[in-house]
Amino acid sequence: MRQWPALLTGLIFGAGLALSGMTNHEKVLGFLDLFGAWDPDLAFVMGGALVVTLGATPWISGWARPLLADAFRLPANQTIDRKLLLGGAIFGMGWGLWGYCPGPAIAALAYGYESTVVFCIAMITGMWLAGKTDLIVSRFER
Amino acid sequence: MDTLFSPIAGGILIGLASMGLLATLGRVAGISGIAWGALAGPDRDWRLLFLVGLVSGTALVHTVLDKPIPSAPNAPLLLAVIAGLMVGFGTRMGSGCTSGHGVCGIGRLSVRSLVATLTFMTAGLVTVFVVRHMLGGVS
Numbered sequence: 109m110r111q112w113p114a115l116l117t118g119l120i121f122g123a124g125l126a127l128s129g130m131t132n133h134e135k136v137l138g139f140l141d142l143f144g145a146w147d148p149d150l151a152f153v154m155g156g157a158l159v160v161t162l163g164a165t166p167w168i169s170g171w172a173r174p175l176l177a178d179a180f181r182l183p184a185n186q187t188i189d190r191k192l193l194l195g196g197a198i199f200g201m202g203w204g205l206w207g208y209c210p211g212p213a214i215a216a217l218a219y220g221y222e223s224t225v226v227f228c229i230a231m232i233t234g235m236w237l238a239g240k241t242d243l244i245v246s247r248f249e250r
Numbered sequence: 251m252d253t254l255f256s257p258i259a260g261g262i263l264i265g266l267a268s269m270g271l272l273a274t275l276g277r278v279a280g281i282s283g284i285a286w287g288a289l290a291g292p293d294r295d296w297r298l299l300f301l302v303g304l305v306s307g308t309a310l311v312h313t314v315l316d317k318p319i320p321s322a323p324n325a326p327l328l329l330a331v332i333a334g335l336m337v338g339f340g341t342r343m344g345s346g347c348t349s350g351h352g353v354c355g356i357g358r359l360s361v362r363s364l365v366a367t368l369t370f371m372t373a374g375l376v377t378v379f380v381v382r383h384m385l386g387g388v389s
Contacts, residue, residue, distance in 0.1 A: 118303020128260025156261020161357025195344020200373025202336025234338025
């Protein structure tokens, strides 16, 4: 069972989301509502997280290998293409419509609200559709 | 003080969790990718465990810290369907979300992730502006 750190880190991640209020979609929408009653908290959440990741990532990725796996699996893709921008734009629009990005949406399943279950099922369906669309597009581009 | 403590402490926990996953299993804590991979594979086990942890961690905070549970969203269910579809479609097409690009990607100084983050942040801000200030809100 060498995968147990995934459970522990997931637990800490979920605790962070709930503690910071990011599992409350109204709060997230409040951050995105720059011209309304703006709620800056999400910026502090991102800031707190980034202080840790900016500080620790260079150190950890300098190790020969992770503690419990054979190698680091980091994304190698560095291209900024249409897919990245269009995907980001579509994601951002959906985020702004409801106030959930994938992490908080899944974490908020803990509250047992019907709309959150519906959101998560739709989200997975959207991911599946993106894979199908990608297949069709790449067939045309070939 | 309390109003600043929760978001900053929560953010630090998110950062520590991401670094813990990187240090132990060598993986990026990008939740959209983890969610899709937990269903479609490969390597479903650690991804499923992470998601179980995610839900449990949230439940734990509300139980242990006595933090009030956010009230149920009261916007129409159809909006949850549309928004969910877009979030899923967009994060897979753009290879990541707030955690994968925003927290982990920027953390390892990826310009690609910074561009992605700025793109979805801007799209989110514009969408809320249009919905709340031009269309008069949905709920």
